[in-house]
Amino acid sequence: MARRSKNQAKRNGGRGVPGWIWLLGGLAGGVLIAAVLLVRNGGDVKQLLPKPDPEARAPVAADEPVAQDAPEPRKPKYDFYDVLREREVVIPDAELNAQAQREAAAPADAAPPANADTVRYLIQAGAFRSAADAEALKARIALAGEIARVESAQTDTGTIYRVRLGPYPNAGALAAAKRTLGSHGIEAMAIRAE
Structure with a gap:
Protein backbone atom coordinates (compact mmCIF):
# COMPACT_ATOMS: atom_id res chain seq x y z
CA MET A 1 0.00 0.00 0.00
CA LEU A 49 -30.72 51.30 24.62
CA PRO A 50 -34.25 52.30 23.52
CA LYS A 51 -35.83 55.15 25.46
CA PRO A 52 -39.43 55.41 26.68
CA ASP A 53 -41.74 57.93 24.99
CA PRO A 54 -43.02 60.37 27.67
CA GLU A 55 -45.87 61.51 25.40
CA ALA A 56 -47.25 58.00 24.87
CA ARG A 57 -50.84 57.51 26.04
CA ALA A 58 -52.85 54.36 26.62
CA PRO A 59 -55.71 53.82 24.16
CA VAL A 60 -58.94 55.33 25.43
CA ALA A 61 -62.04 53.21 25.46
CA ALA A 62 -64.98 54.71 23.57
CA ASP A 63 -67.56 56.45 25.74
CA GLU A 64 -70.42 54.67 23.98
CA PRO A 65 -70.46 50.93 24.29
CA VAL A 66 -70.33 49.21 20.98
CA ALA A 67 -73.33 46.96 20.44
CA GLN A 68 -72.21 43.45 19.69
CA ASP A 69 -74.41 40.69 18.53
CA ALA A 70 -74.60 37.89 21.03
CA PRO A 71 -72.90 34.82 19.62
CA GLU A 72 -75.25 32.04 18.68
CA PRO A 73 -75.13 29.19 21.12
CA ARG A 74 -73.09 26.33 19.76
CA LYS A 75 -75.21 23.50 18.59
CA PRO A 76 -73.89 20.14 19.64
CA LYS A 77 -72.27 18.32 16.78
CA TYR A 78 -72.91 14.62 16.94
CA ASP A 79 -70.40 12.57 15.10
CA PHE A 80 -70.63 8.83 14.66
CA TYR A 81 -67.43 8.31 16.64
CA ASP A 82 -68.52 10.67 19.43
CA VAL A 83 -71.62 8.59 19.98
CA LEU A 84 -69.50 5.43 20.05
CA ARG A 85 -67.01 6.99 22.45
CA GLU A 86 -69.78 7.58 24.97
CA ARG A 87 -70.88 3.96 24.66
CA GLU A 88 -67.41 2.38 24.90
CA VAL A 89 -65.84 1.51 28.24
CA VAL A 90 -62.23 0.46 28.73
CA ILE A 91 -62.10 -2.72 30.80
CA PRO A 92 -59.20 -2.87 33.28
CA ASP A 93 -57.19 -6.12 33.21
CA ALA A 94 -58.28 -7.12 36.73
CA GLU A 95 -61.97 -6.73 35.85
CA LEU A 96 -61.50 -8.58 32.55
CA ASN A 97 -59.77 -11.52 34.24
CA ALA A 98 -62.44 -11.67 36.97
CA GLN A 99 -65.23 -11.66 34.36
CA ALA A 100 -63.48 -14.40 32.37
CA GLN A 101 -63.12 -16.52 35.54
CA ARG A 102 -66.83 -16.04 36.38
CA GLU A 103 -67.75 -17.14 32.86
CA ALA A 104 -65.49 -20.21 33.10
CA ALA A 105 -66.91 -21.16 36.52
CA ALA A 106 -70.54 -20.80 35.39
CA PRO A 107 -72.26 -24.04 34.38
CA ALA A 108 -72.46 -24.60 30.62
CA ASP A 109 -76.26 -24.80 30.66
CA ALA A 110 -76.65 -21.52 32.61
CA ALA A 111 -78.53 -18.75 30.86
CA PRO A 112 -76.38 -15.90 29.51
CA PRO A 113 -76.72 -12.48 31.15
CA ALA A 114 -79.67 -10.35 30.07
CA ASN A 115 -77.48 -7.83 28.21
CA ALA A 116 -75.36 -10.47 26.41
CA ASP A 117 -76.89 -9.60 23.03
CA THR A 118 -76.18 -5.88 23.37
CA VAL A 119 -72.62 -6.07 24.78
CA ARG A 120 -69.69 -6.31 22.34
CA TYR A 121 -66.15 -7.04 23.46
CA LEU A 122 -63.40 -5.42 21.37
CA ILE A 123 -59.65 -4.91 21.54
CA GLN A 124 -57.94 -1.69 20.50
CA ALA A 125 -54.28 -2.35 19.83
CA GLY A 126 -53.34 1.20 18.89
CA ALA A 127 -54.34 4.58 17.47
CA PHE A 128 -52.09 6.39 14.99
CA ARG A 129 -52.01 9.60 12.95
CA SER A 130 -50.47 7.68 10.05
CA ALA A 131 -52.35 4.99 8.14
CA ALA A 132 -49.00 3.31 7.37
CA ASP A 133 -48.24 2.90 11.09
CA ALA A 134 -51.69 1.40 11.65
CA GLU A 135 -51.21 -1.04 8.77
CA ALA A 136 -47.79 -2.05 10.14
CA LEU A 137 -49.36 -2.91 13.52
CA LYS A 138 -52.15 -4.80 11.75
CA ALA A 139 -49.45 -6.89 10.00
CA ARG A 140 -47.71 -7.61 13.34
CA ILE A 141 -51.04 -8.75 14.76
CA ALA A 142 -51.57 -11.05 11.77
CA LEU A 143 -48.19 -12.65 12.50
CA ALA A 144 -49.46 -13.28 16.05
CA GLY A 145 -52.38 -15.25 14.58
CA GLU A 146 -55.16 -12.69 15.17
CA ILE A 147 -57.23 -10.76 12.66
CA ALA A 148 -57.33 -6.97 13.00
CA ARG A 149 -58.87 -4.11 11.05
CA VAL A 150 -58.01 -0.42 10.70
CA GLU A 151 -60.83 2.05 11.41
CA SER A 152 -60.43 5.76 10.68
CA ALA A 153 -61.99 8.35 12.99
CA GLN A 154 -62.21 12.12 12.59
CA THR A 155 -61.20 14.20 15.61
CA ASP A 156 -60.65 17.90 16.21
CA THR A 157 -56.95 17.42 15.45
CA GLY A 158 -57.37 15.34 12.29
CA THR A 159 -57.81 11.73 11.29
CA ILE A 160 -56.90 8.94 13.69
CA TYR A 161 -56.39 5.36 12.49
CA ARG A 162 -57.40 2.81 15.14
CA VAL A 163 -56.31 -0.83 15.00
CA ARG A 164 -59.10 -3.01 16.41
CA LEU A 165 -59.90 -6.68 16.86
CA GLY A 166 -63.22 -8.36 17.56
CA PRO A 167 -66.02 -8.43 18.44
CA TYR A 168 -65.55 -11.37 20.81
CA PRO A 169 -68.51 -13.40 22.12
CA ASN A 170 -67.51 -13.12 25.78
CA ALA A 171 -64.89 -11.83 28.21
CA GLY A 172 -63.04 -15.17 28.18
CA ALA A 173 -62.39 -15.02 24.43
CA LEU A 174 -61.39 -11.36 24.78
CA ALA A 175 -58.93 -12.15 27.60
CA ALA A 176 -57.38 -15.00 25.57
CA ALA A 177 -56.87 -12.76 22.52
CA LYS A 178 -55.38 -10.02 24.71
CA ARG A 179 -52.95 -12.55 26.25
CA THR A 180 -51.93 -13.70 22.75
CA LEU A 181 -51.16 -10.13 21.73
CA GLY A 182 -49.26 -9.52 24.99
CA SER A 183 -47.10 -12.61 24.41
CA HIS A 184 -46.04 -11.06 21.08
CA GLY A 185 -45.17 -7.72 22.70
CA ILE A 186 -48.32 -5.88 21.56
CA GLU A 187 -50.01 -3.81 24.26
CA ALA A 188 -53.77 -3.52 23.81
CA MET A 189 -56.89 -2.22 25.56
CA ALA A 190 -59.99 -4.30 26.18
CA ILE A 191 -63.19 -2.39 25.37
CA ARG A 192 -66.80 -3.15 26.18
CA ALA A 193 -69.20 -1.46 23.77
CA GLU A 194 -72.92 -1.39 24.48
Missing part, protein backbone atom coordinates in the same frame (compact mmCIF):
# COMPACT_ATOMS: atom_id res chain seq x y z
CA ALA A 2 1.44 3.35 -1.01
CA ARG A 3 1.98 6.01 1.61
CA ARG A 4 0.30 9.34 1.08
CA SER A 5 2.35 12.46 1.16
CA LYS A 6 1.62 15.39 3.44
CA ASN A 7 0.62 17.46 0.42
CA GLN A 8 -2.44 15.27 -0.17
CA ALA A 9 -3.72 16.01 3.34
CA LYS A 10 -3.90 19.77 2.75
CA ARG A 11 -7.29 21.17 1.95
CA ASN A 12 -7.87 23.64 -0.87
CA GLY A 13 -4.63 22.51 -2.43
CA GLY A 14 -2.64 24.71 -0.07
CA ARG A 15 -4.42 27.80 -1.36
CA GLY A 16 -6.88 30.04 0.46
CA VAL A 17 -7.15 31.37 3.97
CA PRO A 18 -7.67 28.93 6.85
CA GLY A 19 -11.05 29.04 8.64
CA TRP A 20 -9.60 30.04 12.00
CA ILE A 21 -8.25 33.26 10.48
CA TRP A 22 -11.76 34.10 9.18
CA LEU A 23 -13.14 33.46 12.68
CA LEU A 24 -10.61 35.73 14.34
CA GLY A 25 -11.19 38.40 11.69
CA GLY A 26 -14.96 38.31 12.30
CA LEU A 27 -14.52 38.60 16.04
CA ALA A 28 -12.06 41.49 15.66
CA GLY A 29 -14.50 43.24 13.29
CA GLY A 30 -17.35 42.91 15.84
CA VAL A 31 -15.21 44.31 18.65
CA LEU A 32 -14.16 47.19 16.41
CA ILE A 33 -17.77 48.09 15.54
CA ALA A 34 -18.79 47.97 19.23
CA ALA A 35 -15.84 50.21 20.18
CA VAL A 36 -16.74 52.77 17.48
CA LEU A 37 -20.36 52.92 18.73
CA LEU A 38 -19.24 53.41 22.34
CA VAL A 39 -16.79 56.20 21.41
CA ARG A 40 -19.42 57.91 19.24
CA ASN A 41 -21.90 57.97 22.17
CA GLY A 42 -19.35 59.20 24.65
CA GLY A 43 -18.88 55.83 26.32
CA ASP A 44 -22.43 55.78 27.72
CA VAL A 45 -23.97 52.39 27.14
CA LYS A 46 -27.43 53.57 28.26
CA GLN A 47 -27.67 55.81 25.20
CA LEU A 48 -27.60 52.74 22.98
Whole structure:
Protein backbone atom coordinates (compact mmCIF):
# COMPACT_ATOMS: atom_id res chain seq x y z
CA MET A 1 0.00 0.00 0.00
CA ALA A 2 1.44 3.35 -1.01
CA ARG A 3 1.98 6.01 1.61
CA ARG A 4 0.30 9.34 1.08
CA SER A 5 2.35 12.46 1.16
CA LYS A 6 1.62 15.39 3.44
CA ASN A 7 0.62 17.46 0.42
CA GLN A 8 -2.44 15.27 -0.17
CA ALA A 9 -3.72 16.01 3.34
CA LYS A 10 -3.90 19.77 2.75
CA ARG A 11 -7.29 21.17 1.95
CA ASN A 12 -7.87 23.64 -0.87
CA GLY A 13 -4.63 22.51 -2.43
CA GLY A 14 -2.64 24.71 -0.07
CA ARG A 15 -4.42 27.80 -1.36
CA GLY A 16 -6.88 30.04 0.46
CA VAL A 17 -7.15 31.37 3.97
CA PRO A 18 -7.67 28.93 6.85
CA GLY A 19 -11.05 29.04 8.64
CA TRP A 20 -9.60 30.04 12.00
CA ILE A 21 -8.25 33.26 10.48
CA TRP A 22 -11.76 34.10 9.18
CA LEU A 23 -13.14 33.46 12.68
CA LEU A 24 -10.61 35.73 14.34
CA GLY A 25 -11.19 38.40 11.69
CA GLY A 26 -14.96 38.31 12.30
CA LEU A 27 -14.52 38.60 16.04
CA ALA A 28 -12.06 41.49 15.66
CA GLY A 29 -14.50 43.24 13.29
CA GLY A 30 -17.35 42.91 15.84
CA VAL A 31 -15.21 44.31 18.65
CA LEU A 32 -14.16 47.19 16.41
CA ILE A 33 -17.77 48.09 15.54
CA ALA A 34 -18.79 47.97 19.23
CA ALA A 35 -15.84 50.21 20.18
CA VAL A 36 -16.74 52.77 17.48
CA LEU A 37 -20.36 52.92 18.73
CA LEU A 38 -19.24 53.41 22.34
CA VAL A 39 -16.79 56.20 21.41
CA ARG A 40 -19.42 57.91 19.24
CA ASN A 41 -21.90 57.97 22.17
CA GLY A 42 -19.35 59.20 24.65
CA GLY A 43 -18.88 55.83 26.32
CA ASP A 44 -22.43 55.78 27.72
CA VAL A 45 -23.97 52.39 27.14
CA LYS A 46 -27.43 53.57 28.26
CA GLN A 47 -27.67 55.81 25.20
CA LEU A 48 -27.60 52.74 22.98
CA LEU A 49 -30.72 51.30 24.62
CA PRO A 50 -34.25 52.30 23.52
CA LYS A 51 -35.83 55.15 25.46
CA PRO A 52 -39.43 55.41 26.68
CA ASP A 53 -41.74 57.93 24.99
CA PRO A 54 -43.02 60.37 27.67
CA GLU A 55 -45.87 61.51 25.40
CA ALA A 56 -47.25 58.00 24.87
CA ARG A 57 -50.84 57.51 26.04
CA ALA A 58 -52.85 54.36 26.62
CA PRO A 59 -55.71 53.82 24.16
CA VAL A 60 -58.94 55.33 25.43
CA ALA A 61 -62.04 53.21 25.46
CA ALA A 62 -64.98 54.71 23.57
CA ASP A 63 -67.56 56.45 25.74
CA GLU A 64 -70.42 54.67 23.98
CA PRO A 65 -70.46 50.93 24.29
CA VAL A 66 -70.33 49.21 20.98
CA ALA A 67 -73.33 46.96 20.44
CA GLN A 68 -72.21 43.45 19.69
CA ASP A 69 -74.41 40.69 18.53
CA ALA A 70 -74.60 37.89 21.03
CA PRO A 71 -72.90 34.82 19.62
CA GLU A 72 -75.25 32.04 18.68
CA PRO A 73 -75.13 29.19 21.12
CA ARG A 74 -73.09 26.33 19.76
CA LYS A 75 -75.21 23.50 18.59
CA PRO A 76 -73.89 20.14 19.64
CA LYS A 77 -72.27 18.32 16.78
CA TYR A 78 -72.91 14.62 16.94
CA ASP A 79 -70.40 12.57 15.10
CA PHE A 80 -70.63 8.83 14.66
CA TYR A 81 -67.43 8.31 16.64
CA ASP A 82 -68.52 10.67 19.43
CA VAL A 83 -71.62 8.59 19.98
CA LEU A 84 -69.50 5.43 20.05
CA ARG A 85 -67.01 6.99 22.45
CA GLU A 86 -69.78 7.58 24.97
CA ARG A 87 -70.88 3.96 24.66
CA GLU A 88 -67.41 2.38 24.90
CA VAL A 89 -65.84 1.51 28.24
CA VAL A 90 -62.23 0.46 28.73
CA ILE A 91 -62.10 -2.72 30.80
CA PRO A 92 -59.20 -2.87 33.28
CA ASP A 93 -57.19 -6.12 33.21
CA ALA A 94 -58.28 -7.12 36.73
CA GLU A 95 -61.97 -6.73 35.85
CA LEU A 96 -61.50 -8.58 32.55
CA ASN A 97 -59.77 -11.52 34.24
CA ALA A 98 -62.44 -11.67 36.97
CA GLN A 99 -65.23 -11.66 34.36
CA ALA A 100 -63.48 -14.40 32.37
CA GLN A 101 -63.12 -16.52 35.54
CA ARG A 102 -66.83 -16.04 36.38
CA GLU A 103 -67.75 -17.14 32.86
CA ALA A 104 -65.49 -20.21 33.10
CA ALA A 105 -66.91 -21.16 36.52
CA ALA A 106 -70.54 -20.80 35.39
CA PRO A 107 -72.26 -24.04 34.38
CA ALA A 108 -72.46 -24.60 30.62
CA ASP A 109 -76.26 -24.80 30.66
CA ALA A 110 -76.65 -21.52 32.61
CA ALA A 111 -78.53 -18.75 30.86
CA PRO A 112 -76.38 -15.90 29.51
CA PRO A 113 -76.72 -12.48 31.15
CA ALA A 114 -79.67 -10.35 30.07
CA ASN A 115 -77.48 -7.83 28.21
CA ALA A 116 -75.36 -10.47 26.41
CA ASP A 117 -76.89 -9.60 23.03
CA THR A 118 -76.18 -5.88 23.37
CA VAL A 119 -72.62 -6.07 24.78
CA ARG A 120 -69.69 -6.31 22.34
CA TYR A 121 -66.15 -7.04 23.46
CA LEU A 122 -63.40 -5.42 21.37
CA ILE A 123 -59.65 -4.91 21.54
CA GLN A 124 -57.94 -1.69 20.50
CA ALA A 125 -54.28 -2.35 19.83
CA GLY A 126 -53.34 1.20 18.89
CA ALA A 127 -54.34 4.58 17.47
CA PHE A 128 -52.09 6.39 14.99
CA ARG A 129 -52.01 9.60 12.95
CA SER A 130 -50.47 7.68 10.05
CA ALA A 131 -52.35 4.99 8.14
CA ALA A 132 -49.00 3.31 7.37
CA ASP A 133 -48.24 2.90 11.09
CA ALA A 134 -51.69 1.40 11.65
CA GLU A 135 -51.21 -1.04 8.77
CA ALA A 136 -47.79 -2.05 10.14
CA LEU A 137 -49.36 -2.91 13.52
CA LYS A 138 -52.15 -4.80 11.75
CA ALA A 139 -49.45 -6.89 10.00
CA ARG A 140 -47.71 -7.61 13.34
CA ILE A 141 -51.04 -8.75 14.76
CA ALA A 142 -51.57 -11.05 11.77
CA LEU A 143 -48.19 -12.65 12.50
CA ALA A 144 -49.46 -13.28 16.05
CA GLY A 145 -52.38 -15.25 14.58
CA GLU A 146 -55.16 -12.69 15.17
CA ILE A 147 -57.23 -10.76 12.66
CA ALA A 148 -57.33 -6.97 13.00
CA ARG A 149 -58.87 -4.11 11.05
CA VAL A 150 -58.01 -0.42 10.70
CA GLU A 151 -60.83 2.05 11.41
CA SER A 152 -60.43 5.76 10.68
CA ALA A 153 -61.99 8.35 12.99
CA GLN A 154 -62.21 12.12 12.59
CA THR A 155 -61.20 14.20 15.61
CA ASP A 156 -60.65 17.90 16.21
CA THR A 157 -56.95 17.42 15.45
CA GLY A 158 -57.37 15.34 12.29
CA THR A 159 -57.81 11.73 11.29
CA ILE A 160 -56.90 8.94 13.69
CA TYR A 161 -56.39 5.36 12.49
CA ARG A 162 -57.40 2.81 15.14
CA VAL A 163 -56.31 -0.83 15.00
CA ARG A 164 -59.10 -3.01 16.41
CA LEU A 165 -59.90 -6.68 16.86
CA GLY A 166 -63.22 -8.36 17.56
CA PRO A 167 -66.02 -8.43 18.44
CA TYR A 168 -65.55 -11.37 20.81
CA PRO A 169 -68.51 -13.40 22.12
CA ASN A 170 -67.51 -13.12 25.78
CA ALA A 171 -64.89 -11.83 28.21
CA GLY A 172 -63.04 -15.17 28.18
CA ALA A 173 -62.39 -15.02 24.43
CA LEU A 174 -61.39 -11.36 24.78
CA ALA A 175 -58.93 -12.15 27.60
CA ALA A 176 -57.38 -15.00 25.57
CA ALA A 177 -56.87 -12.76 22.52
CA LYS A 178 -55.38 -10.02 24.71
CA ARG A 179 -52.95 -12.55 26.25
CA THR A 180 -51.93 -13.70 22.75
CA LEU A 181 -51.16 -10.13 21.73
CA GLY A 182 -49.26 -9.52 24.99
CA SER A 183 -47.10 -12.61 24.41
CA HIS A 184 -46.04 -11.06 21.08
CA GLY A 185 -45.17 -7.72 22.70
CA ILE A 186 -48.32 -5.88 21.56
CA GLU A 187 -50.01 -3.81 24.26
CA ALA A 188 -53.77 -3.52 23.81
CA MET A 189 -56.89 -2.22 25.56
CA ALA A 190 -59.99 -4.30 26.18
CA ILE A 191 -63.19 -2.39 25.37
CA ARG A 192 -66.80 -3.15 26.18
CA ALA A 193 -69.20 -1.46 23.77
CA GLU A 194 -72.92 -1.39 24.48
